[in-house]
Amino acid sequence: MKFSGEKVSAVIARYSEELSWLEALDCPSTVYNKGESPVEGAVVLPNVGRESHTYLTHIVRNYPDFPEFLVFLQGAPFIHMEEGADCAKLNSLIADCIDRNVPFKGFAWFRLVCDRLGRPHQMADPANKGKWAGWGRDIPVGDTYEKLFERTPPEKFIASAATGLFMVRRDRILVRSKNFYEKALGVIESDPGDARNTGHAFERLWQVVFNGSRSINPELG
Template identity: 75%
Template sequence: MRFEREKVQAVIARYSEDISWLAELDCPSVVYNKGTGPVEGAVVLPNIGRESHTYLTHIVRNYPDFPEFVVFLQGSPFFHMEEGADCRTLNALIAEHVERRVPFKGFAWFRMVCDRLGRPHQMADPSKKGRWPGWGKDIPVGKVFERMFGQAAPERFIASAATGLFIVRRDRILVRPLSFYENGLSIIESDPLDAENTGHAFERLWQIVFNGSSNLNPS
């Protein structure tokens, strides 16, 4: 099934990944390129704030003109999906959730529970030492939550889109005002190199961002 732009659009946060798989994707896409080397038709962004910066930039720039569903993906999404996943797997997931009109769904193979500091996490993985300034630090999930929502953070968070791969229905985006997303973007931009792991924190908060409810219980 091939979706039109008015129905489904994919937003791709690319750094250096091979995105040739997009040729097989069953919906139109917009690529935001933060890496080296030109990508035809891509929107060029500064390399700051991880994919969280890309996603919030897209929302702020396009608000309120979204298709019925928006799919947010990293440039290489299949690593965090079920074993053996490829673009056919992704197409099937998109079609299933569009048909069921699911308001929000993470595409990673797992969910995770973390505390206000994002624990447990792998920020001190020796193999990743030096890759970004925030290596070895905790993730300020609680702090970012409080800056986004203006209330005390809960003790734990159940993250259903921890890898930044998810589909969200238009009405779940629009239930929050543009100013809400502008605030989120400013929070990301205040930590451009992810020295405090702010971008990582958003990976654990997307399901709350898009729950559109006055009841912000993350469970």
């Protein structure tokens, strides 16, 4: 089933991934390209802040004119979904969320529970040494939470969108002001090379950002 752009659209954070799978996606998409190889029709962004920078840039630039649902995806989403997942499976998940009016849904095959330092994590996996600037460091989940919400972070976080693949309803985005997302974008941009793993921290905080609670927004109270 094809959905209109007023109902749902996708935001794609691409570096060098092959995107032919988008032809089978049942909704319109906006591709943001941070890699050196061009993509026709893509919005070019500097290669900073991982996919979190891409997502927040889209929100800030389009606030408050969103479709009923937004889908946020990395350029190669299926490796983080259940075994054998493909665009047909992704379309089915999107359609199910729309049918049930789900406010927030992570698409990874797993959820994780972590502490304020993102533990347990695999940031020191020898196989990944040198792949990113923050290799070997903890993930500043608690510190990033405190910067965003100006309150003491909880001891534990349940991350339901840990791989940066999720779908969120428009009203959940609009609970927080444009200024909030600009602030969040600034937090990401303060660590452009992700040397402190701030981008990884956002992967563990999306369910908090879009949880609909006004009480943890310092602007709105």
